[in-house]
Every structure is written in structure tokens, then in C-alpha cells.
Amino acid sequence: MAYSADVLIVGAGIGGLTAAALLQERGFSTLTLEKNSYPGGSCASFRHKGYTFDAGASVFYGFSDSQESGTLNLHTRIFDRLGVNVPTIPDPVQIHFHMPEGFDVPVFYERDKYLGVLIKRFPHEESGIRAFYGELESVYEILSALPAGSLEDLAHVMQVGTRHLGKTMSLAWKTFLSMGETARKYISDEELLKFIDMEAYSWAVQDAVSTPLVNAGICLADRHHGGINYPVGGSGAIPEALCEGIRKFGGAVEFGCDVEEILLENGAAQGVRLSDGQVFTAKAVISNATVWDTFNRLVKSPRFQVSEKRFLRAPSWFQLYLGVDASVIPDGFHVHHILVDDWAHYNEPGGTIYFSAPSVLDPSLAPKGKHVVHVFVTDEADRWSEHAREDKQYKQAKEYYGASVIKRTEKILPGLSDAVEVKLLATPLTHEKYLNRYKGSYGPLLHPGQNVLLKPQNRTAVKDLYAAGDSTFPGQGVIAVTYSGVSCASYIARKMGNPLDYL
Numbered sequence: 001m002a003y004s005a006d007v008l009i010v011g012a013g014i015g016g017l018t019a020a021a022l023l024q025e026r027g028f029s030t031l032t033l034e035k036n037s038y039p040g041g042s043c044a045s046f047r048h049k050g051y052t053f054d055a056g057a058s059v060f061y062g063f064s065d066s067q068e069s070g071t072l073n074l075h076t077r078i079f080d081r082l083g084v085n086v087p088t089i090p091d092p093v094q095i096h097f098h099m100p101e102g103f104d105v106p107v108f109y110e111r112d113k114y115l116g117v118l119i120k121r122f123p124h125e126e127s128g129i130r131a132f133y134g135e136l137e138s139v140y141e142i143l144s145a146l147p148a149g150s151l152e153d154l155a156h157v158m159q160v161g162t163r164h165l166g167k168t169m170s171l172a173w174k175t176f177l178s179m180g181e182t183a184r185k186y187i188s189d190e191e192l193l194k195f196i197d198m199e200a201y202s203w204a205v206q207d208a209v210s211t212p213l214v215n216a217g218i219c220l221a222d223r224h225h226g227g228i229n230y231p232v233g234g235s236g237a238i239p240e241a242l243c244e245g246i247r248k249f250g251g252a253v254e255f256g257c258d259v260e261e262i263l264l265e266n267g268a269a270q271g272v273r274l275s276d277g278q279v280f281t282a283k284a285v286i287s288n289a290t291v292w293d294t295f296n297r298l299v300k301s302p303r304f305q306v307s308e309k310r311f312l313r314a315p316s317w318f319q320l321y322l323g324v325d326a327s328v329i330p331d332g333f334h335v336h337h338i339l340v341d342d343w344a345h346y347n348e349p350g351g352t353i354y355f356s357a358p359s360v361l362d363p364s365l366a367p368k369g370k371h372v373v374h375v376f377v378t379d380e381a382d383r384w385s386e387h388a389r390e391d392k393q394y395k396q397a398k399e400y401y402g403a404s405v406i407k408r409t410e411k412i413l414p415g416l417s418d419a420v421e422v423k424l425l426a427t428p429l430t431h432e433k434y435l436n437r438y439k440g441s442y443g444p445l446l447h448p449g450q451n452v453l454l455k456p457q458n459r460t461a462v463k464d465l466y467a468a469g470d471s472t473f474p475g476q477g478v479i480a481v482t483y484s485g486v487s488c489a490s491y492i493a494r495k496m497g498n499p500l501d502y503l
């Protein structure tokens with residue numbers, strides 16, 4: 001059979017593009033098929049009326065130039081390998097948390113400065129605070145010593161296990177621990193434990209007890225090492241640079257290609273069929289779609305269907321993309337904020353407000369005298385599905401809900417309602433439509449207490465069909481899906497006889 005490429009990739013999100021770029025650089029031919037007219041999925045940028053908006057992600061790890069970070073620092077290592085330059089701007093505060101009862105915590109790059117803020121509010125918990133955040137450091141130290149690779153690749157696991165026996169054993173033990181239970185070993189203050197829940201919720205949309213310690217060790221420790229760095233030009237600079245790398249080594253990324261079916265023959269993936277009928281074939285297919293979209297929609301055989309119960313489905317989002325008069329943002333205002341009005345509802349739809357104003361760091365994102373603001377809250381598609389997206393009632397409901405979120409955001413940015421000059425509102429239905437994600441979900445989550453290694457890896461039940469992205473280990477977040485792309489490419493490259501060199 002004549003193949004269209006060695007490997008076909010369904011979707012140009014960060015997971016799919018990372019896998020494609022590393023395979024292509026290694027000499028395999030790749031063809032990435034993306035339904036939208038731009039790359040990046042939840043990490044894309046889009047332009048509207050002179051503003052550049054981040055579609056989703058805007059807090060970025062993995063861009064430090066430290067040589068230490070084995071499994072971390074992946075963006076730097078990947079772009080070095082591809083020979084593509086992605087300039088970034090360091091962000092001195094990861095997130096500024098505004099919690100109930102005046103509990104206000106900017107998470108400074110400097111770890112001591114950050115812990116100092118916590119200790120000032122909870123002096124009776126000083127030793128517990130140091131011990132808990134020390135545990136996260138120990139996870140970070142292990143991960144920054146181990147090279148990234150596939151946990152399904154026996155040769156990689158043996159090599160890392162032999163060279164770093166102590167660290168590997170220690171990491172294996174830590175995969176059984178949860179962030180919240182570890183915190184409770186050292187800390188008993190209820191308000192502080194709630195804040196630690198919020199630290200987890202900020203990226204995992206689960207409380208700390210449901211969040212694996214290993215994931216926390218990346219997100220809550222690396223921010224004080226590699227730090228948070230924002231790509232010049234917006235989040236879309238990352239997927240654009242991956243596309244540049246793919247093309248540089250002869251690969252192709254095609255847009256406007258809606259994959260309707262992953263074609264199987266004798267239980268093995270053979271290629272894909274687009275909604276316009278075109279067929280492409282390959283030796284292997286990587287799906288960057290969610291596990292539900294891949295197995296309940298693209299793979300047509302009922303044999304491989306994934307039941308609703310297998311994972312928890314994370315909520316979707318209601319998002320506001322705002323262009324505002326710059327005078328509303330005071331000098332020294334931090335870029336990222338999280339606001340909780342009431343601990344009783346923080347984890348309910350709409351309970352937590354996420355805020356970012358990246359033009360504070362990169363003024364090129366907004367016209368002169370303006371800022372770009374992105375506000376979002378969790379939401380559920382079912383709440384909106386009674387409306388068609390074109391309905392008048394749908395538009396009214398969006399406006400009404402959007403205004404209430406803006407009003408609540410005034411707690412951190414007084415005068416915001418009057419400063420808005422440009423406004424785009426997106427419901428979970430928008431998210432579902434633009435990203436092809438089942439119910440617009442942030443992705444599948446493990447059930448509380450499950451070992452992080454139970455998250456699906458890159459191989460699937462279908463021979464020659466692989467998965468990369470936030471449905472696979474280690475989970476949600478741009479650096480996490482980058483890891484999944486690296487491990488997917490590593491596995492396939494070894495299987496096809498030309499293993500990747502470690503990054």
C-alpha cells in the first residue's frame with residue numbers, strides 16, 4: 001500500500017504537534033491534519049479588532065535555559081533540537097490568589113518570598129508549610145534528574161531505572177501519594193488546607209486530595225526554578241514554532257482537514273478519512289483528540305468504545321475575551337489572578353474566577369493605550385445545550401452571564417465593566433465546536449485516589465493507533481501534554497527502528 005506518510009497525526013494541538021515535530025526531526029515522514037485554520041487547540045492565539053487573545057493557556061512552564069531539568073524544561077529542549085527560536089518574557093508572579101476574608105497571596109518566583117507570605121498569615125504552621133513545600137521540591141529534584149521518555153518503552157525504563165535506581169524507586173513510591181494527603185501530614189489549619197486545595201484546583205480542577213503528588217511536584221515547584229515565561233506574541237507562538245520545526249524537516253501540517261474516521265483493518269489503524277471524503281494512509285496514526293472523541297466518534301468499531309464511567313469528566317469553560325482601556329489596570333498589577341469569593345462554592349461551576357492580562361508583559365498584544373484581558377470560569381455544556389448557538393436567547397443568556405462574571409471580577413479590578421471596549425463571549429458549546437472536545441471538557445480526570453500511572457499512556461487498544469494530549473499521562477496543561485507528545489514520539493520511533501536521542 002502507498003502510504004501518505006509514516007505517521008499521521010489527527011489534530012494540531014500541542015500534544016500532536018510535539019510528537020510530529022520530534023518524529024519528523026528524527027527522519028520519519030509526518031502529516032498532521034487539523035480541522036481549524038490555525039494550530040494550537042487550547043493553546044492557540046486568535047486576533048480580533050487589533051487584539052491578540054490567548055484561546056486558553058497563558059501560564060507556561062518549561063522555558064528555562066537551566067541544564068538541570070531532565071523531564072522538565074521541555075520547550076527549551078525541543079526548540080533547541082528543532083533549531084527554532086521562541087523568545088519569552090519571564091513573569092515574576094505565577095498567579096496572584098485572592099481568597100475569601102482578605103487572604104491575598106501572590107506566588108512569587110522567589111520561593112522564600114512566597115513561603116514568607118504564607119508563614120506571615122499562618123505563623124503557627126511554619127514548620128508544616130516548609131515540610132509540605134519541601135516534599136514538592138523533592139519530587140521536582142527527582143524529575144529534573146530523569147530524562148523524558150515513554151513509560152511503555154521497556155528499554156527506556158530499564159536504562160533510567162539502572163542509571164538512577166534510587167530516584168526511580170523513590171518516584172515510583174511517590175506515585176501512590178496524593179498532594180492533599182501529604183499536606184495533611186504536616187498541616188492542620190483548615191484555611192491553609194483550603195488554599196492548598198486551590199493551588200491544585202488552579203490547574204487540575206480537582207481538590208488537592210484528588211491530585212497526585214507527582215503532578216503537584218511539577219507545577220508547584222518548577223515555578224520557583226524554571227519559572228513562568230510568556231512567549232512573545234501570545235500562546236500561539238508555541239504551536240506556530242512547532243509547525244515551523246515540522247516544516248523545516250520536511251513534514252506537513254494541513255489545516256481545514258476535519259478527520260471524520262480513523263480507518264481500521266483487522267483491528268489495526270490504517271489511516272484516516274476526512275469529512276470531504278479524502279483518505280490518507282500511514283504506518284501509524286496518532287490521535288490528539290480526547291479519549292471520548294477518539295474512541296466514541298472517530299474509531300467507528302463499538303468494540304473500542306470508552307464508557308462514561310471510566311474517567312471523571314472535567315468541566316468545560318465560560319470564557320470572556322476582553323479589550324479594555326489600559327487605565328483600568330494599575331501599575332504593578334500582576335498578569336494572572338485567581339479569585340474565590342466563597343470557599344463553599346469554589347469547585348462548583350463558576351465558583352472560581354481565572355483572570356489573565358498578558359499585555360501587561362507583552363504590550364504587542366493590544367493596541368496602544370489598551371490591554372487584553374481573558375477571564376474564565378468552569379461551566380457545563382449541558383447548561384447551554386437547550387439553545388442553538390444562533391438563538392437570540394443563547395446570545396442573551398451569554399450576555400447576562402458574562403456581565404455577572406465581569407461584575408464579580410471587579411473585586412480585583414475595580415471599574416472593569418466600564419473599561420470594556422471589545423468583548424467576545426464563549427460558552428462550553430463554543431469550546432466544543434472549535435476544539436472538537438466532547439462536551440467542551442477540559443479532559444478526563446482520574447478518580448480520587450487512583451495512581452497517576454493509571455492515566456492512559458500513548459499506546460491504545462487499537463494496534464498502530466496512539467494517543468497524545470491531555471487524555472494521556474500525565475494530564476492537562478501545556479507542559480504535561482508536551483511530555484505526552486515526547487513520550488508518544490519516543491515509543492513510536494523505537495518501534496519503527498530509529499529511537500530518539502534523549503532531549
Ligand SMILES: Cc1cc2nc3c(=O)[nH]c(=O)nc-3n(C[C@H](O)[C@H](O)[C@H](O)COP(=O)(O)OP(=O)(O)OC[C@H]3O[C@@H](n4cnc5c(N)ncnc54)[C@H](O)[C@@H]3O)c2cc1C
Nearest residue numbers: 011013014015035041042056057058059259469470477478
Ligand atoms: C481556558 C483554558 C485555560 C488554560 N490555561 C492553561 C494555562 O494557563 N497553562 C497551561 O499549561 N495549560 C492551560 N490550559 C490547558 C492546556 O491548554 C491544555 O491542556 C492543552 O493545550 C491541551 O492540548 P492537547 O494537545 O491535549 O489538545 P487540544 O488543545 O484540545 O488540541 C487538539 C487539536 O486537535 C484538533 N482536532 C480534534 N479532533 C480533530 C479531528 N477530528 N480532525 C482534525 N482536527 C481535530 C482540534 O481542533 C485541536 O486543534 C488551559 C486550557 C483552557 C481550556
